[in-house]
Amino acid sequence: MLFACVSAQSASVLIPETKALLKRESDCIAQVLARLAVIDDRRLFAEVGYSSMYEFCLQELGLTERAALNRLTAARIAFAHPLLFDALADGRISMSTIFQLSYHLRVAPADELVAGVAHLSRAQAQAWLAERFAKPPLPTKIESVTTDRRRRSMDDGSTMGLFDESNPVQHPPGGAAPANSQESTGSKEPLPARAQVIPCREERVAYQFTVDRSTHELFLKARALLGNEVAPGDVANVMAHALRALVREREKSRHGLHSSTRGPAPTTPKGRYLPARLRAIVFRRDGGRCAYISDAGKRCECRRALQYDHIVPLAQGGQTNVRNLRLLCPAHNQFEADRRLGRAFMDAKRDARKQGSSSHSIEGAA
Ligand SMILES: [Zn+2]
Numbered sequence: 255m256l257f258a259c260v261s262a263q264s265a266s267v268l269i270p271e272t273k274a275l276l277k278r279e280s281d282c283i284a285q286v287l288a289r290l291a292v293i294d295d296r297r298l299f300a301e302v303g304y305s306s307m308y309e310f311c312l313q314e315l316g317l318t319e320r321a322a323l324n325r326l327t328a329a330r331i332a333f334a335h336p337l338l339f340d341a342l343a344d345g346r347i348s349m350s351t352i353f354q355l356s357y358h359l360r361v362a363p364a365d366e367l368v369a370g371v372a373h374l375s376r377a378q379a380q381a382w383l384a385e386r387f388a389k390p391p392l393p394t395k396i397e398s399v400t401t402d403r404r405r406r407s408m409d410d411g412s413t414m415g416l417f418d419e420s421n422p423v424q425h426p427p428g429g430a431a432p433a434n435s436q437e438s439t440g441s442k443e444p445l446p447a448r449a450q451v452i453p454c455r456e457e458r459v460a461y462q463f464t465v466d467r468s469t470h471e472l473f474l475k476a477r478a479l480l481g482n483e484v485a486p487g488d489v490a491n492v493m494a495h496a497l498r499a500l501v502r503e504r505e506k507s508r509h510g511l512h513s514s515t516r517g518p519a520p521t522t523p524k525g526r527y528l529p530a531r532l533r534a535i536v537f538r539r540d541g542g543r544c545a546y547i548s549d550a551g552k553r554c555e556c557r558r559a560l561q562y563d564h565i566v567p568l569a570q571g572g573q574t575n576v577r578n579l580r581l582l583c584p585a586h587n588q589f590e591a592d593r594r595l596g597r598a599f600m601d602a603k604r605d606a607r608k609q610g611s612s613s614h615s616i617e618g619a620a
Pocket residue numbers: 303304305544545546554555556582583584585586
């Protein structure tokens with residue numbers, strides 16, 4: 255129906271309408287990026303039950319992995335230089351121009367850069383930047399090891415199909431450092447790193463990756479230690495043994511699992527130390543998953559880097575026992591600390607900790 259209507263229009267209508275729509279499109283993209291930047295900065299994604307801005311974009315907003323990554327990266331760059339939102343809205347620059355400028359924004363004022371590349375094509379902007387600035391350092395070389403387009407997001411948060419050789423996020427023109435690096439995201443959670451995990455037939459997943467020499471030596475050592483337990487050339491079986499050992503060791507050291515939970519739960523009324531058995535009970539009770547539930551009833555799905563949170567803080571008389579402990583992901587531990595003690599206060603504490611003036615775990619103590 256839509257195409258039938260458009261195809262019936264004359265050139266005198268089609269062309270002006272196309273121009274008007276493009277102008278609206280630019281404004282719409284800028285409006286979306288500005289809102290993403292604010293949601294990200296205020297960590298509103300945590301309030302509604304997500305452990306990261308990236309997960310919020312995928313699940314709440316329904317964006318694809320690449321769309322989420324590109325928009326979040328552009329939003330974070332523009333957040334540091336708000337003039338870019340206006341330039342994007344009125345069509346002076348495009349989203350890909352923001353990626354082009356990401357490196358140069360560190361060394362030149364945003365208004366000068368925007369004036370220089372306004373209304374230029376990608377190639378023209380690149381030429382202008384090359385003429386004005388010394389060549390930036392070359393990025394780490396990233397080579398695609400698969401061209402399979404079937405890559406999709408995995409349940410464990412790994413991401414696939416986000417990068418290719420033409421992706422401006424991964425390869426900012428002019429050799430800029432990757433725009434999605436921790437350096438460019440400040441205190442915000444880093445955006446997903448490259449991974450090559452390919453869903454195959456049911457119950458099977460293909461992995462393809464490159465390791466450095468020392469990791470390869472570790473693999474050879476592990477394979478030798480396994481002896482006849484694995485067939486020659488069975489790399490997958492070596493990996494399975496290694497992962498089982500890793501998971502068991504981390505579950506034990508971080509969550510006290512694989513030890514007895516019989517008898518009364520240990521209680522240390524005024525202590526911050528969490529005995530292994532107490533951690534194991536809380537971990538099992540919460541299902542090894544962040545226990546945050548939003549006001550709308552959405553429970554966070556994060557299972558990564560879980561931390562033990564005192565529901566009633568120790569400073570307010572809370573006790574270290576099963577009832578007063580819960581698992582939280584880093585985003586929700588931070589969110590709850592902000593809610594209890596105030597964002598400004600917690601930001602100051604985090605800045606101090608970053609600068610090395612405090613080695614105490616603020617989030618854990620809150
Ligand atoms: Zn969470």
